[in-house]
Amino acid sequence: MPTVLDGIISGVREDLGRRRAALPVGALESRLSEVAPALDPMPGIRSAEGVAVIAEVKRSSPSKGALADIPEPGLLARSYAAGGASAISVLTEERRFSGSLADLDEVRAAVRTPLLRKDFMVDPYQVTEARVHGADLVLLIVAALDDALLRDLSDQARELGMTTLVEVHDAAELDRALALDPALVGVNARNLKTLEVDPRTVTDLLPRIPDHIVGVAESGVGGPADVARYVRAGAGAVLVGEALVKDGAPETAIRAFIDAASEVRAAARAGAAGE
Numbered sequence: 001m002p003t004v005l006d007g008i009i010s011g012v013r014e015d016l017g018r019r020r021a022a023l024p025v026g027a028l029e030s031r032l033s034e035v036a037p038a039l040d041p042m043p044g045i046r047s048a049e050g051v052a053v054i055a056e057v058k059r060s061s062p063s064k065g066a067l068a069d070i071p072e073p074g075l076l077a078r079s080y081a082a083g084g085a086s087a088i089s090v091l092t093e094e095r096r097f098s099g100s101l102a103d104l105d106e107v108r109a110a111v112r113t114p115l116l117r118k119d120f121m122v123d124p125y126q127v128t129e130a131r132v133h134g135a136d137l138v139l140l141i142v143a144a145l146d147d148a149l150l151r152d153l154s155d156q157a158r159e160l161g162m163t164t165l166v167e168v169h170d171a172a173e174l175d176r177a178l179a180l181d182p183a184l185v186g187v188n189a190r191n192l193k194t195l196e197v198d199p200r201t202v203t204d205l206l207p208r209i210p211d212h213i214v215g216v217a218e219s220g221v222g223g224p225a226d227v228a229r230y231v232r233a234g235a236g237a238v239l240v241g242e243a244l245v246k247d248g249a250p251e252t253a254i255r256a257f258i259d260a261a262s263e264v265r266a267a268a269r270a271g272a273a274g275e
């Protein structure tokens with residue numbers, strides 16, 4: 001039976017075919033020289049106080065439908081940056097998430113924060129496109145790629161100066177991700193094949209990520225208590241969409257996430273000192 005992920009990917013391939021027909025790869029590549037070099041998000045992510053927040057611009061999702069209108073993604077991105085987000089994720093998938101490369105352009109024009117192109121990357125064309133539109137990071141979903149393509153896209157991103165966030169959902173995928181030695185490994189609490197969210201996926205897998213790689217807890221953060229739980233499990237970063245796009249004051253919400261994480265760290269330090 002085809003999974004939800006299979007359905008999303010076939011739509012992504014169709015849309016990609018249309019863009020490639022309009023702008024062949026050679027013409028796309030010639031635009032690379034016109035963009036500013038990719039920013040390195042890692043110093044900011046590693047030195048973030050409490051936890052690095054990767055705040056997502058997300059209009060809708062296959063599981064929940066419409067989440068928020070977001071007429072001006074640039075304005076939302078500015079409030080994310082003002083709240084202390086270490087990076088901003090922009091969903092560019094059109095059919096299920098109502099995103100676009102135009103959103104990425106708008107956000108790029110609005111902030112200097114490192115940007116992640118969040119999409120279902122299945123072709124090198126998309127990685128080049130991400131860079132041309134100003135992305136500094138790309139998401140690579142292990143469940144959507146075989147090892148050869150995963151390696152190729154990861155190498156390509158590195159050659160373009162970009163950072164990869166490699167997303168996993170189970171132990172076997174985590175092993176495949178770690179083989180690439182990426183800067184960031186994301187554990188998605190949502191199973192993209194069924195869309196079910198189980199935070200235990202994150203708390204089980206994060207502790208298996210080596211210290212030199214930043215573990216990113218993805219999905220299912222509704223409030224500061226969820227952030228605290230993920231940080232206790234070893235998250236160096238959290239990726240949050242729905243809760244922020246629905247909040248009238250995303251700036252304040254991000255600060256509350258960071259504060260919750262800082263409290264966990266202070267308690268851990270106090271515990272260690274008292275031992």
Ligand SMILES: O=P(O)(O)OC[C@@H](O)[C@@H](O)c1c[nH]c2ccccc12
Pocket residue numbers: 056058118119141167188218219220221239240241242243
């Ligand atoms: O809106 P949430 O539950 O905070 O989730 C954000 C993010 O984790 C989610 O959008 C996501 C994680 N991995 C993905 C891969 C593709 C599309 C979307 C995603």
